[in-house]
Amino acid sequence: MAALYWFTQDLRISDNKILDGFLASDAPRYACYFVNPNWITTSESAMGKARWLFLKQSLCQLKASLSEYGVPLLIVIGNPTELLPALAKKLKISSLCFSNPVGFNESKQISAIRKALPNIMFKDHWSHTLFDQTLIQDIGGVNKSFSAFKKTLEASAVIEKLDNSAIENTQCLNDKAWLNESDITISYIDSLYETSQPLSIRANNQEIIGGCQSGLKHLKEYFASGAISHYKQTRNDLHGYRRTSLFSPWLANGSLSPRQVWQGIVRYEKEYEQNDSTYWLKFELLWREYFQWSAVEQGVQLFTFKGLSNSAPKTSFYPERYAKWCSGNTPYPLVNALMNQLNRTGFMSNRGRQIVASCFVNELHLDWRFGAKYFEKHLIDYDVASNWGNWQYIAGVGKDPRGGRKFNITKQAELYDKDGEFTSCWGGYENTLPLDSVDIAGWPLETQ
Numbered sequence: 001m002a003a004l005y006w007f008t009q010d011l012r013i014s015d016n017k018i019l020d021g022f023l024a025s026d027a028p029r030y031a032c033y034f035v036n037p038n039w040i041t042t043s044e045s046a047m048g049k050a051r052w053l054f055l056k057q058s059l060c061q062l063k064a065s066l067s068e069y070g071v072p073l074l075i076v077i078g079n080p081t082e083l084l085p086a087l088a089k090k091l092k093i094s095s096l097c098f099s100n101p102v103g104f105n106e107s108k109q110i111s112a113i114r115k116a117l118p119n120i121m122f123k124d125h126w127s128h129t130l131f132d133q134t135l136i137q138d139i140g141g142v143n144k145s146f147s148a149f150k151k152t153l154e155a156s157a158v159i160e161k162l163d164n165s166a167i168e169n170t171q172c173l174n175d176k177a178w179l180n181e182s183d184i185t186i187s188y189i190d191s192l193y194e195t196s197q198p199l200s201i202r203a204n205n206q207e208i209i210g211g212c213q214s215g216l217k218h219l220k221e222y223f224a225s226g227a228i229s230h231y232k233q234t235r236n237d238l239h240g241y242r243r244t245s246l247f248s249p250w251l252a253n254g255s256l257s258p259r260q261v262w263q264g265i266v267r268y269e270k271e272y273e274q275n276d277s278t279y280w281l282k283f284e285l286l287w288r289e290y291f292q293w294s295a296v297e298q299g300v301q302l303f304t305f306k307g308l309s310n311s312a313p314k315t316s317f318y319p320e321r322y323a324k325w326c327s328g329n330t331p332y333p334l335v336n337a338l339m340n341q342l343n344r345t346g347f348m349s350n351r352g353r354q355i356v357a358s359c360f361v362n363e364l365h366l367d368w369r370f371g372a373k374y375f376e377k378h379l380i381d382y383d384v385a386s387n388w389g390n391w392q393y394i395a396g397v398g399k400d401p402r403g404g405r406k407f408n409i410t411k412q413a414e415l416y417d418k419d420g421e422f423t424s425c426w427g428g429y430e431n432t433l434p435l436d437s438v439d440i441a442g443w444p445l446e447t448q
């Protein structure tokens, strides 16, 4: 009987325990990946070009890596709840391997598939997080502030040590041969995007290439550069080479695991230096961890207007303001520059995300979920837990004990873009427009 590996947010070969067992098995082996049809429609929820390109590169590298083990990767457009049971029957599989998701919709899919395939052995594990669910349950879950969560973990939890081979490029893919990896589904999706020009992704003056091989290469180069030694001083910069780690795109689709990154930091601390900055990068990975487990705990509440709060945020329906925010035409040049950067590259710094999200909620008074959805469409590092969790935090409907975050845009510009270099570079001064084109003078009714 055959075995099937279902890839989701774990598009990598190394630090993937269940995959190790699967690859070592003598049974006929197949792998599959499902492209959500909503990602490729012409509607608003379709993936932005940069996000698709990053995913495409990740799938091509994975396919090439798997082919070295003689495992074909089937890339299918459709809903796994409907298609996976049929595929499993057709391939006569006896076991299905996968990594547990943190998202509500994805978890629902797994439950439905388990029901549809009662005679199949399910082999699952937690590979998108530093810890597994048992440990999180043992420390009492995430029903606490981030500080309390971090304190408990730092006091009691041990991150499993990986051997150095898990963070080395042990599998050497022939130059860029993986780029020629042909796949009928990928070619079809490619054809839906207007340009045939090979678009490359650049974030903070660095070329970003999706895939587990490229992720490990990026990891190695980041630590070799020594940039981590001053991470704490540069982490809030809006752009610039190696100001932050730029691990998020690979972490988001699992081309890199958080444990590989953690292990890279630990190794750097042992071999070179341990300081506030190396600690701070670990601290950020714990923030990521907090959002991941909060997503598991919150379920569907992660996407609801009130989130975890008891009262609804004060918003209204302003389609014009929303359109201006998306296209970078607000009265705020810094916000416009940041949105232009997102629209052109699929990336934005953490500080930038906080500024534009705060503007969306506090200046434009829009429903935060539309901002989160727009990020989902464009970010090459889109991650359900980190995205929706951070938006909730800023909108004041998450677990933030301070109840929301408001960033003063003028002050932020003075602090992080004093000479306007970032704003000019991304065309932020070019199309500033008033927030509303109809104001009180355009009000059609006279009062008595």
Ligand SMILES: Cc1cc2nc3c(=O)[nH]c(=O)nc-3n(C[C@H](O)[C@H](O)[C@H](O)COP(=O)(O)OP(=O)(O)OC[C@H]3O[C@@H](n4cnc5c(N)ncnc54)[C@H](O)[C@@H]3O)c2cc1C
Pocket (backbone or CB within 6 Å): 235, 244, 245, 246, 247, 248, 249, 251, 252, 281, 284, 285, 287, 288, 289, 291, 348, 349, 350, 351, 353, 354, 357, 375, 379, 381, 382, 383, 384, 386, 387, 388, 390, 391, 394
């Ligand atoms: C409104 C909003 C939406 C966001 N959406 C996403 C998203 O979809 N995907 C995503 O990965 N991150 C998201 N973030 C978090 C953060 O902005 C990015 O992780 C970070 O900018 C990625 O760049 P980096 O890898 O260079 O980060 P670094 O500063 O180098 O941090 C290292 C790693 O720590 C983690 N991390 C850092 N800050 C956060 C944070 N606030 N929350 C969760 N993890 C964090 C990331 O995995 C990151 O790769 C969002 C933040 C905000 C305010």
